[in-house]
Amino acid sequence: xxxxxxxxxxxxxxxxxxxxxxxxxxxxxxxxxxxxxxxxxxxxxxxxxxxxxxxxxxxxxxxxxxxxxxxxxxxxxxxxxxxxxxxxxxxxxxxxxxxxxxxxxxxxxxxxxxxxxxxxxxxxxxxxxxxxxxxxxxxxxxxxxxxxxxxxxxxxxxxxxxxxxxxxxxxxxxxxxxxxxxxxxxxxxxxxxxxxxxxxxxxxxxxxxxxxxxxxxxxxxxxxxxxxxxxxxxxxxxxxxxxxxxxxxxxxxxxxxxxxxxxxxxxxxxxxxxxxxxxxxxxxxxxxxxxxxxxxxxxxxxxxxxx
Amino acid sequence: xxxxxxxxxxxxxxxxxxxxxxxxxxxxxxxxxxxxxxxxxxxxxxxxxxxxxxxxxxxxxxxxxxxxxxxxxxxxxxxxxxxxxxxxxxxxxxxxxxxxxxxxxxxxxxxxxxxxxxxxxxxxxxxxxxxxxxxxxxxxxxxxxxxxxxxxxxxxxxxxxxxxxxxxxxxxxxxxxxxxxxxxxxxxxxxxxxxxxxxxxxxxxxxxxxxxxxx
Ligand code: SF4
Numbered sequence: 001x002x003x004x005x006x007x008x009x010x011x012x013x014x015x016x017x018x019x020x021x022x023x024x025x026x027x028x029x030x031x032x033x034x035x036x037x038x039x040x041x042x043x044x045x046x047x048x049x050x051x052x053x054x055x056x057x058x059x060x061x062x063x064x065x066x067x068x069x070x071x072x073x074x075x076x077x078x079x080x081x082x083x084x085x086x087x088x089x090x091x092x093x094x095x096x097x098x099x100x101x102x103x104x105x106x107x108x109x110x111x112x113x114x115x116x117x118x119x120x121x122x123x124x125x126x127x128x129x130x131x132x133x134x135x136x137x138x139x140x141x142x143x144x145x146x147x148x149x150x151x152x153x154x155x156x157x158x159x160x161x162x163x164x165x166x167x168x169x170x171x172x173x174x175x176x177x178x179x180x181x182x183x184x185x186x187x188x189x190x191x192x193x194x195x196x197x198x199x200x201x202x203x204x205x206x207x208x209x210x211x212x213x214x215x216x217x218x219x220x221x222x223x224x225x226x227x228x229x230x231x232x233x234x235x236x237x238x239x240x241x242x243x244x245x246x247x248x249x250x251x252x253x254x255x256x257x258x259x260x261x262x263x264x265x266x267x268x269x270x271x272x273x274x275x276x277x278x279x280x281x282x283x284x285x286x287x288x289x290x291x292x293x294x295x296x297x298x299x300x301x302x303x304x305x306x307x
Numbered sequence: 308x309x310x311x312x313x314x315x316x317x318x319x320x321x322x323x324x325x326x327x328x329x330x331x332x333x334x335x336x337x338x339x340x341x342x343x344x345x346x347x348x349x350x351x352x353x354x355x356x357x358x359x360x361x362x363x364x365x366x367x368x369x370x371x372x373x374x375x376x377x378x379x380x381x382x383x384x385x386x387x388x389x390x391x392x393x394x395x396x397x398x399x400x401x402x403x404x405x406x407x408x409x410x411x412x413x414x415x416x417x418x419x420x421x422x423x424x425x426x427x428x429x430x431x432x433x434x435x436x437x438x439x440x441x442x443x444x445x446x447x448x449x450x451x452x453x454x455x456x457x458x459x460x461x462x463x464x465x466x467x468x469x470x471x472x473x474x475x476x477x478x479x480x481x482x483x484x485x486x487x488x489x490x491x492x493x494x495x496x497x498x499x500x501x502x503x504x505x506x507x508x509x510x511x512x513x514x515x516x517x518x519x520x521x522x
Pocket of ligand 1: 416456457458459460461465466467468469470473474475476481482483484485
């Protein structure tokens with residue numbers, strides 16, 4: 001074990017892991033986080049809190065993680081390179097480790113143009129691959145990015161994201177390899193709706209033996225409405241929603257659509273469980289976190305391992 | 308006036324690893340003025356490379372390398388010598404390096420770092436841009452600039468938002484990392500993209516470093 005992370009323990013034990021995502025509020029209200037964390041408690045091995053997702057100002061990921069931790073769940077701090085240079089990133093790495101957080105997910109970040117402060121100056125001093133390497137060197141080499149020694153290293157389980165549906169498709173596998181070489185311990189993928197394309201990507205991952213070097217958690221998310229499915233298909237960069245999903249949602253009475261969305265999500269999880277090299281799922285039910293227990297149970301993933 | 312400085316010789320030799328024949332390109336414009344890629348420097352570079360065991364198949368000096376039409380006319384005369392070479396080493400600012408890589412289907416190595424474009428970087432009409440970052444990265448990218456053309460200045464490949472060859476930020480803008488991928492694939496040099504490029508030294512850049520010391 002490299003860390004005290006519950007997620008690491010679950011994965012190392014060969015269990016199919018379950019993580020879920022929490023969207024923090026656009027306010028200083030801690031109750032929002034408490035409510036969501038309470039719902040997830042007992043149903044997931046760890047939870048992520050997004051870091052200014054879509055470049056909208058929200059409560060800091062590390063702060064919300066600390067609140068959620070009150071419910072006994074292992075938090076994963078998300079950290080993007082959009083808003084912090086290498087100085088700020090390393091300070092936050094030391095800080096979260098000191099607060100008893102065991103996991104970090106290293107991301108480039110959505111461009112500031114998409115958010116509610118498009119006038120902001122993007123930082124992008126380092127990219128996600130470089131950030132992974134920085135955290136890895138801080139933990140394993142006890143070194144800052146500039147080479148100076150650290151007396152007490154941050155013991156963090158290092159995560160990275162990958163989008164199998166972005167272009168150029170063939171490079172997506174090499175990019176994952178780069179992230180592994182930089183030091184990623186686990187990967188959380190973009191939401192999978194196109195299972196066939198995901199299988200193709202996993203096939204290439206297995207060809208290179210990468211699934212043996214990193215734990216891959218496939219992203220999933222229930223869809224609430226036909227409109228939301230169409231929006232994701234056309235408006236969100238790097239998202240692949242096949243027409244069958246939309247047709248299936250359109251095929252049920254309007255009040256049944258959310259239920260059908262949950263069923264689709266469970267079906268996808270069941271298919272993902274069968275793919276060799278997939279070590280778990282990451283449920284991104286943003287602003288619909290209350291569905292997570294139902295999804296976990298329906299997918300036969302309850303109860304979660306206890307240590 | 309574009310201010311460029313030659314990269315350290317060892318760094319240039321590192322770029323030529325595994326290649327034996329190289330063609331040199333210099334510029335009689337700004338690079339000659341700043342003694343980073345004029346005739347004198349090119350001849351000296353040829354001597355040093357040969358001394359280190361490389362074969363220089365030839366060299367060309369373009370009056371204004373940042374002018375694509377002019378550069379195309381000039382380089383046409385050297386087609387045979389360029390074809391013979393494994394790669395091309397260009398001694399001028401980042402825009403000039405990008406012009407050469409646009410014109411020639413070969414690996415192009417930057418021989419200089421562009422310290423400042425003297426406020427002139429908006430004058431180019433083509434896609435080639437140089438943001439005077441002071442530590443040219445075109446070596447890793449097949450001669451397409453991710454600093455000036457990627458919305459997030461990424462150095463290790465496309466972000467998760469690249470789709471249909473377009474940048475996530477604007478469907479009108481090509482994703483330069485997609486173009487880099489295609490170019491390196493075409494040149495059989497994808498290994499350049501597999502290498503982890505370390506964080507960039509921004510202290511030598513006019514954009515992020517101290518404002519006046521370069522003049
Ligand atoms: S889509 Fe391409 S050009 Fe745009 S930010 Fe991502 S990598 Fe850079």
